[in-house]
Amino acid sequence: MTSVLKEYRPPGNLTEYLPDPCEPIDRWFQARNASNVRTTVRIVRDLCPDADLFVDPLAGGGSSACAARLLGLPFFGIELDPLLACVCLAKSVAGPEDASTLPSRVDPDQPVASCLSVARRLSASTERPVSDGEMLADLEGGPNASAGSHVLWGDATQAAVWDELHEETRRAVLYTSPPFGFSSPRPEPHAWLRTEAELALTAAKAARSGTGPGTFPSYDQIASAVVFRAAQRFRRLTVILEHEPADDGSDSRVPTIRRLTESLGSRIRDVRVLECGVYSPRGLFSLIVFEVTQ
Numbered sequence: 336m337t338s339v340l341k342e343y344r345p346p347g348n349l350t351e352y353l354p355d356p357c358e359p360i361d362r363w364f365q366a367r368n369a370s371n372v373r374t375t376v377r378i379v380r381d382l383c384p385d386a387d388l389f390v391d392p393l394a395g396g397g398s399s400a401c402a403a404r405l406l407g408l409p410f411f412g413i414e415l416d417p418l419l420a421c422v423c424l425a426k427s428v429a430g431p432e433d434a435s436t437l438p439s440r441v442d443p444d445q446p447v448a449s450c451l452s453v454a455r456r457l458s459a460s461t462e463r464p465v466s467d468g469e470m471l472a473d474l475e476g477g478p479n480a481s482a483g484s485h486v487l488w489g490d491a492t493q494a495a496v497w498d499e500l501h502e503e504t505r506r507a508v509l510y511t512s513p514p515f516g517f518s519s520p521r522p523e524p525h526a527w528l529r530t531e532a533e534l535a536l537t538a539a540k541a542a543r544s545g546t547g548p549g550t551f552p553s554y555d556q557i558a559s560a561v562v563f564r565a566a567q568r569f570r571r572l573t574v575i576l577e578h579e580p581a582d583d584g585s586d587s588r589v590p591t592i593r594r595l596t597e598s599l600g601s602r603i604r605d606v607r608v609l610e611c612g613v614y615s616p617r618g619l620f621s622l623i624v625f626e627v628t629q
């Protein structure tokens with residue numbers, strides 16, 4: 336039984352939906368499909384106030400990593416694209432010491448600073464490049480990285496990449512934004528920088544697989560696969576999935592809930608769809624929310 340709630344906000348307007356280009360740390364590099372960090376913080380505080388771990392298995396360029404930092408929660412992220420994984424790792428674990436010694440090339444002795452350096456060079460290709468001074472100021476003025484935070488470059492639908500998580504009794508919140516469809520922007524090639532990112536991730540011991548799925552799975556396939564993997568690791572989990580219709584207008588909310596109910600059975604309860612508003616040409620933005628229990 337799924338309840339559909341139409342009165343939930345946030346995001347309540349376009350500003351709360353789009354990433355904020357001035358958000359400290361997050362501003363280093365924002366994927367075009369990134370979420371708004373402060374809105375994510377509000378949603379997690381509202382829906383899972385007692386979380387002690389923030390999990391995002393489709394972590395992209397790290398808006399969730401920034402939200403976890405603001406919430407004071409350790410972050411566990413997985414991302415398939417090496418450039419984004421590198422940015423996400425930097426946003427999740429970097430401290431002022433990493434920004435004060437930015438290497439110009441990957442330095443195996445400074446893996447986090449190397450990821451930060453990749454993020455800065457990626458940012459240099461955008462309209463609003465971040466400076467070394469801004470990076471340092473963000474890290475000196477912002478919340479500290481939480482101990483135990485961890486970002487992996489790998490395929491979150493595969494069991495192996497989850498093997499790093501041993502704390503099975505934690506109260507985790509899984510907040511993620513699965514790709515909404517084929518036109519979800521994918522990272523630009525940046526071939527040479529991609530190689531640097533792979534080297535930095537390897538130095539940071541974050542590399543788990545160099546290749547992703549051969550085909551681009553649908554929203555319901557990828558969302559249900561990553562939740563299933565997380566449910567194997569945690570006894571209690573609050574899941575919050577961002578959803579928008581796909582390119583052809585198809586709605587994946589019901590198929591996703593059906594797939595998850597088939598794979599997790601009675602472990603899923605309190606399924607809610609929170610309808611927030613229309614902020615993109617794709618249509619209604621909503622949150623699929625449920626609990627996974629033992």
Ligand SMILES: C[S@@+](CC[C@H](N)C(=O)[O-])C[C@H]1O[C@@H](n2cnc3c(N)ncnc32)[C@H](O)[C@@H]1O
Binds near residue numbers: 395419512
């Ligand atoms: C909508 S984006 C997430 C945006 C993110 N919140 C951010 O701040 O950038 C979805 C991400 O999932 C990643 N992804 C897709 N399939 C994946 C997989 N099997 N394992 C891990 N990451 C995957 C994509 O590369 C993409 O960066």
